[in-house]
Amino acid sequence: xxxxxxxxxFLLASATTFAGGYRVGLQGQRALAMGHTGVAYVNTAxxxxxxxxxxxYLENKLNVSAGGFGVFSSVAWQNESTGQYAKTDSPMGTPxxxxxxxxxxxxxxxxxxxxxxxxxxxxxxxxxxxxxxVNNIELAAIFVQxxxxxxxxxxxxxxxxxxxxxGNVNFNRNANRTLTDLDGNRSNITVDDSGVTNWGWSLGALxxxxxxxxxxxxxxxxxxxxSTEGTATFANFPDSPLTPSNGDTSFxxxxxxxxxxxxxxxxxxDKWVFNFDFTRTFWDVYEDLDIIFGNGRESINPRNxxxxxxxxxxxxxxxxxKFTLRAGYYYxxxxxxxxxFAPETPRNDANGFTAGLSFDISSSFAxxxxxxxxxxxxxxxxxxYVDDGSSFGGTxxxxxxxxxxxVTYKL
Amino acid sequence: xxxYIKILALSSVFLAACxxxxxxxxxxGGVYTSGSADFSNYxxxxxxxxxxxxxxxxxxxxxxxxxxxxLAGQFALVGGGEFTQPLVDDNLxxxxxxGTQITQNRFVLAVDAQGNPAPTRxxxxxxxxxxxxxxxPFNNMGVPGAKSFHLVAPGYGNIAGVxxxxxxxxxxxxxxxxxxxxxxxxxxxxPSFFSLWIGNNDILSYAxxxxxxxxxxxxxxxASYGPNDITDPNVxxxxxxxEVNALSASASGGVLFNIPDVTxxxxxxxxxxxxxxxxxxxxxxLTGFFRAVSGIFIQGAIxxxxxxxxxxxxxxxxxxxxxxxxxxxIIDVPVTQTNPLGFRQMTANELLLLTxxxxxxxxxxxxxxxxxxxxxxxxxxxxxGGTPTPQEAGLVLAAVNGIDDKDALDTAELTAIANAQTAxxxxxxxxxxxxxxxxxxxxxxxQQLANGGISYDAGTLTSTFAMGGxxxxxxxxxxxxxxxxxxxxxxxxxxxxxxxxxxxxxIGDYPTITVxxxx
Numbered sequence: 001x002x003x004x005x006x007x008x009x010f011l012l013a014s015a016t017t018f019a020g021g022y023r024v025g026l027q028g029q030r031a032l033a034m035g036h037t038g039v040a041y042v043n044t045a046x047x048x049x050x051x052x053x054x055x056x057y058l059e060n061k062l063n064v065s066a067g068g069f070g071v072f073s074s075v076a077w078q079n080e081s082t083g084q085y086a087k088t089d090s091p092m093g094t095p096x097x098x099x100x101x102x103x104x105x106x107x108x109x110x111x112x113x114x115x116x117x118x119x120x121x122x123x124x125x126x127x128x129x130x131x132x133x134v135n136n137i138e139l140a141a142i143f144v145q146x147x148x149x150x151x152x153x154x155x156x157x158x159x160x161x162x163x164x165x166x167g168n169v170n171f172n173r174n175a176n177r178t179l180t181d182l183d184g185n186r187s188n189i190t191v192d193d194s195g196v197t198n199w200g201w202s203l204g205a206l207x208x209x210x211x212x213x214x215x216x217x218x219x220x221x222x223x224x225x226x227s228t229e230g231t232a233t234f235a236n237f238p239d240s241p242l243t244p245s246n247g248d249t250s251f252x253x254x255x256x257x258x259x260x261x262x263x264x265x266x267x268x269x270d271k272w273v274f275n276f277d278f279t280r281t282f283w284d285v286y287e288d289l290d291i292i293f294g295n296g297r298e299s300i301n302p303r304n305x306x307x308x309x310x311x312x313x314x315x316x317x318x319x320x321x322k323f324t325l326r327a328g329y330y331y332x333x334x335x336x337x338x339x340x341f342a343p344e345t346p347r348n349d350a351n352g353f354t355a356g357l358s359f360d361i362s363s364s365f366a367x368x369x370x371x372x373x374x375x376x377x378x379x380x381x382x383x384x385y386v387d388d389g390s391s392f393g394g395t396x397x398x399x400x401x402x403x404x405x406x407v408t409y410k411l
Numbered sequence: 412x413x414x415y416i417k418i419l420a421l422s423s424v425f426l427a428a429c430x431x432x433x434x435x436x437x438x439x440g441g442v443y444t445s446g447s448a449d450f451s452n453y454x455x456x457x458x459x460x461x462x463x464x465x466x467x468x469x470x471x472x473x474x475x476x477x478x479x480x481x482l483a484g485q486f487a488l489v490g491g492g493e494f495t496q497p498l499v500d501d502n503l504x505x506x507x508x509x510g511t512q513i514t515q516n517r518f519v520l521a522v523d524a525q526g527n528p529a530p531t532r533x534x535x536x537x538x539x540x541x542x543x544x545x546x547x548p549f550n551n552m553g554v555p556g557a558k559s560f561h562l563v564a565p566g567y568g569n570i571a572g573v574x575x576x577x578x579x580x581x582x583x584x585x586x587x588x589x590x591x592x593x594x595x596x597x598x599x600x601x602p603s604f605f606s607l608w609i610g611n612n613d614i615l616s617y618a619x620x621x622x623x624x625x626x627x628x629x630x631x632x633x634a635s636y637g638p639n640d641i642t643d644p645n646v647x648x649x650x651x652x653x654e655v656n657a658l659s660a661s662a663s664g665g666v667l668f669n670i671p672d673v674t675x676x677x678x679x680x681x682x683x684x685x686x687x688x689x690x691x692x693x694x695x696x697l698t699g700f701f702r703a704v705s706g707i708f709i710q711g712a713i714x715x716x717x718x719x720x721x722x723x724x725x726x727x728x729x730x731x732x733x734x735x736x737x738x739x740x741i742i743d744v745p746v747t748q749t750n751p752l753g754f755r756q757m758t759a760n761e762l763l764l765l766t767x768x769x770x771x772x773x774x775x776x777x778x779x780x781x782x783x784x785x786x787x788x789x790x791x792x793x794x795x796g797g798t799p800t801p802q803e804a805g806l807v808l809a810a811v812n813g814i815d816d817k818d819a820l821d822t823a824e825l826t827a828i829a830n831a832q833t834a835x836x837x838x839x840x841x842x843x844x845x846x847x848x849x850x851x852x853x854x855x856x857x858q859q860l861a862n863g864g865i866s867y868d869a870g871t872l873t874s875t876f877a878m879g880g881x882x883x884x885x886x887x888x889x890x891x892x893x894x895x896x897x898x899x900x901x902x903x904x905x906x907x908x909x910x911x912x913x914x915x916x917x918i919g920d921y922p923t924i925t926v927x928x929x930x
Contacts, residue, residue: 178922184472
């Protein structure tokens, strides 16, 4: 039962990459509707993700926020010099979150956060032109984080907690551009692992500069998922001592979930709230994706990501007691260097446009909705480090539409 | 219900709008142009090189990588229609006639018990029965083995003629009737565009048989030709024009290919003619042997009344000197007045065939001398100044183990091939020019592959046997990557002739030889 639950959670969690690398920036309806800001915005239990230091300032004793998103995204690729083209047919991704906090005392709150900040599902047509880099990839990580938030004085609070991560990955690609068995079926390798776990932590601080002006900072540590117990399946290799045998073998690989530092401010003015967040993601930890197989083969894939920044702006307006309208914008820099643009995370700089609303059904229960449109520029890029010395590139265009719905409960 | 449909329609519009859309998508057409050519119905005519034959057989994946199929894939971006091929039934490649296998299975690169990779025929019973006539027509009319005049020969697809060699089993499979000709079946499809690559076998079957056939230059009746003969250039010119005219009748254009040099093909360039590698001691002994041969010849000639000076002049050619290191092999040639023993050392340009018994070259003195204990005894006798008996002299002369005609192309044969090829190519470029057709200089390309190679995005494509990437394991036919390169050459020629902008393929995406165990 636990397994099934976990598996279905993973199914929910996977989403096509649309934030830098395989970061999925969808950690709350209200925050997302305001450009995914919230490090200094004391409003709901979404603080459990954005800045646990703020939990202690929530007015109610019990606060719960939960929700999910439907990610509709696709990537189109073509190469004008050869006439090849392809489009991803990725299933709808459904990242989710669940946050709760409880005011234990005046000066301390306890909380729990479950969220899915990293994931990627990209499905290219099998054996497409870039199939030596990826046919399909599905990766998801669920973060579970118990939290404590302390009010140090009226001006300052801190909060944080350990993070338990469990991740899974399924990645298939062809062995190279041409190898087939006798009948022309492309030789391919699938790596699959689930229940890869590790620990990390996050710590935040919040300052009440004035009654209506707050500044926050939040750091989430890097977590490296090291996969050692998964299965690599070699398929459609020819029957020859010159090539690997078909069948299962073990593999070792590690995937870093990079550290993230966010600083920001929130200004409250009558019916209006203005947020600004700046996030720096330390992607430079992602140097390469190396897969060492149990049969002695290896696959070395340089990535050399750059650290990247996201600039986020959000505004909320409450015309009545029942309604709050929200809007936002963010600019999300890609961590991918030119020449390292691989089709398993085909991501360039993005402009995110967000909107949303909350409707209070009762004093304790609200429905939140949000919408995100991520706009990518068409880009000519390539991955120049294919192991046969070749380069794979062309023109890429990505798009993502992400509606979301959630609830807020407070008591 | 109506509302439900509306919502459904709306949401599908929404989802479609979600799809990433490139500014100028290739998929929607409009990126490339066809110029003055019409690619809607492309028909390819030719021999094995058009059919996709490779590795000594015609098999499905080879056909899928035929140069016309690759071309058609690119033509599809500029209005090209469906391209059909008479696919065989398996990837073994052999043909059956009434259940009996009549052509061999394909080669794969298999590793033997000692761990050495070597081209090996795949085992297994093929399933392509030539009696199962396919219903065409097919856009790919490539027929392995066809010569120029076969394209216009009635009955070339008649199953009754296969056993006698009068018909071609590959054409039998898809000829529209027993009496149909290849060109008729092609023209009947009213091609809007065509390719024609024919004439290779008019010299190649002669070449791959080591020149055992006859150079029929001067004989204009192809009905009298044997399978390994060189076609008369006038016959070639006549049928070639006829074929181009037939294909041009309905077509907006076409592309012709000329005939490459046999010296560019690994079948003739892989086994070097100087692979007789000797130590100083071996060289001295072999030199001594041929001095003995020379001496025996002179003596015998004098005994038969040949003047001594003439006998010595004739005999001198047999006193061949060998040196430490590589030496050229001895080859058998026709017995003539100037070469009464009928052998000589190979000259620099002469070629050995890939099919020569290389084991015999290495270990049995094939191409030099087959030394038996008896022969050694005679040599010993000679060394101490003895005079051999006529019988003993005969033993020594018989020990000369020259390379057979079927295993080599000598200078005369190479000249015959080159003359015919030059004449064919003059015809082809003349016809191309006269009809405004695109022309692929396959000859120049194969020369380039043989001399340094052609670089692509992951290396260099060369004509080196097995490992060079351009030629399949039969040493004659290209690999898929080689065919892809030929398709690119055709695209270049077509674009410059018709003002089209058909994109070329990335040849690195196409495979080369297949590694597999044979069973």
